[in-house]
Amino acid sequence: MEVASWTEVLGEASAKGLEVECLSSKMVFTRKPPVGRQEHASAGTTAPSRARRCIADGCLVRAMIRTAGLQGWMIGGTDVRTGFLNAPIRDLKKLVVMEAPSVFTKMNLMEKGEVLVVRKAMYGLVTSLRDWCTYPDTVLLGIKWQRQERGHQLQGWFEQTKEESLWRLMETIVGEQPQQKGLIYLCG
16 A cells, blocks of 8 residues: 555546545554454455355365375475565556555554555455456466486476466476476465
């Protein structure tokens, strides 16, 4: 998000022919047990939506584990807690802005008349789930690498399977048949 004046927002919207959507906001302060970590968040409006990812049935998980075992692959898992926030907003017909929470102006973090321009996915924004679900696909399709191993030049890439959340990690020695080196399951 970036801070802008209404004049700047309306100027950008006019220049690009965009509709402006203004969201209300509030400050949320929570303390989560047991560590007592404090979190601050600025949240827009919320609306129910359905995810298209993260519907792995037991058969898929067992098949992935079996394949990894047969191939001698290592198995691991990770959670990128902020990965969702990297997805750019794909709706190019509107400019989404958020009023500053009143506490921001009281703390002199923002001036009256300034708004937050939303450029990336944000928790609570209706379109963010759709934006996030397509983002990893475009990123993974663009990742390519080259490396040397035992005197051979290897090229690698990710390849999507028929299961939309499952990706193959592929590598090949230049000029030879590609080989699958791993599986990645993306749960968004």
